[in-house]
Amino acid sequence: MDYEIKILPDPLPFEKIAALFKETYSVKYFESGSCDWANPKYMDWYLGAYHHNKRFFYSAWKGDRLIATMFGTPNKLKLENKLELNPISIGLTATLPEFQRQGIQKALLTRMIEDATNAGIDFLYSFPEKGFGGNELLKNHFNFKRLLKNQQHFIKVMSDYGRKILHDYRGLNIVLAKLLKLYAGIPNNELEGGAIRDGKDSDIPTVTNILNSYQKRIPISQIWTESHVREEIEGAGRMNEMFEEPWGFHWKIWERDGKILGSMLIRIEMIHFKKGSAPVALMSETVFHEEATISEKAGVVATIVRWVRDKYPKVFTVQTTQPQYEIKAYKALKFIDDTSTYEFLVLPLSEKGQTLVGEEKKKKKYKELFMPYHR
Known part of the structure; x- marks a missing residue:
């Protein structure tokens, strides 16, 4: 040819x-x-x-x-x-x-x-x-x-609304239908101290250190620089200039007693099926300080899921976007595997x-x- x-x-x-x-x-x-x-x-x-x-x-x-x-x-x-x-x-x-x-x-x-x-x-x-x-x-x-x-890939289906979107647009086999009946829902874990706020440029050095701390915790982990973190946040942030709602990019920081303990990047995108389209929340670079417990991490992620529900009520799932880490925190919130391999x-x-x-x-x-x- x-x-x-x-x-x-x-x-x-x-x-x-x-x-x-x-x-x-x-x-x-x-x-x-x-x-x-x-x-x-x-x-x-x-x-x-x-x-x-x-x-x-x-x-x-x-x-x-x-x-x-x-x-x-x-x-x-x-x-x-x-x-x-x-x-x-x-x-x-x-x-x-x-x-x-x-x-x-x-x-x-x-x-x-x-x-x-x-x-x-x-x-x-x-x-x-x-x-x-x-x-x-x-x-x-x-x-x-x-x-x-x-x-x-871990997902949290947003209660009955999320199940209905998946049923109507994707169709559910018996296994997935049973899983969603057990695990769909909005987690009620509370934030264990501190507050979640928007990220700002001065947070980047601390967030870079948290990202790199995973090299001590996980067998294979990415090496980050401040310029790389800034480049990714600014690049993903172009979504807010290029698309209208419900599209959106957000950088969230968990801070307690003046100390940054977590960072999360969230973007809202449209997902298309044969029978319709609906927005999804994709979480990337969701990271925590080494001192954070599983319970504290779960409280932060649960708070973000509820924030997504309130700000973007048409979102049908929250999903992780990277290879697996912080598995215990997601499982504590009954996130499930998306069933693909x-x-x-x-x-x-x-x-x-x-x-x-x-x-x-x-x-x-x-x-x-x-x-x-x-x-």
Whole structure:
């Protein structure tokens, strides 16, 4: 087949990216709920907010037609609070239906592996959702290794209203219907002292320290800088300029006796199903000081859930957006797994990267992760 592989040009062609995702991502996820991938404005916001380094954004073209993408986003991680690693997260892989099964994604990933190896990247990783073919491509054709069978996404369905939206728009199988009957509802855990307020720029140094403290608590955790935290908050904050309600981005701080003990980023987006659309609250970088107890963390998250209910009554679920951490706090509030399966797959490219899958790691289970996730 005659096509050209190249780094996606700058400025990014948001109209063409959205057109590609309209025929791929939007179609694939209509059953479980699709983000606003088909909207060029959304792609402008999303790629600006969460993909700051676009050096590894690959695309396939037939003439001036964009027919496939594979986006790689570099970041920095700490393994067991000792070894610094430079990986690339793979996401937003899509090929127009008429060009599928012609080796395009293999060609894109081969190019990414070559360039990443030459750039000194330690490993590639991805969290493909089981049932969509990505995990088979990575494992069977490129020998990616599985470090976690299912990286859970936790959700809280907003009482009977949330159950009705899911029933009417998505449809519920027997298992999910039973789960929601048991676990849907607004938690009543109280805030154990202090107050929750809006974040401000002067909070960034303290929040950066809290984010980096997870390197001591979790086997694989992201390395943050103040500039990175500011860049992500400002990038995500563009949502408030680009979209009208119910869309919205919020940064919340939990402070007690003048001490910052928690930070939460919340965004409200529209999710589209075949039978309708409704807003969802997505929580990212929800982090707490090391001294906070499970009960205190649960009280903060519960307070945020009630705030979402009051400010955005049409939100049908609150959902975490990153690989799993603070699991005990979410389970204390009866958040449940979204029932999809996301494997954690890695491909070492360097000797340092190999430490993730070496002999001494085979018996180790990475049950908690705090690292960037890109669908």
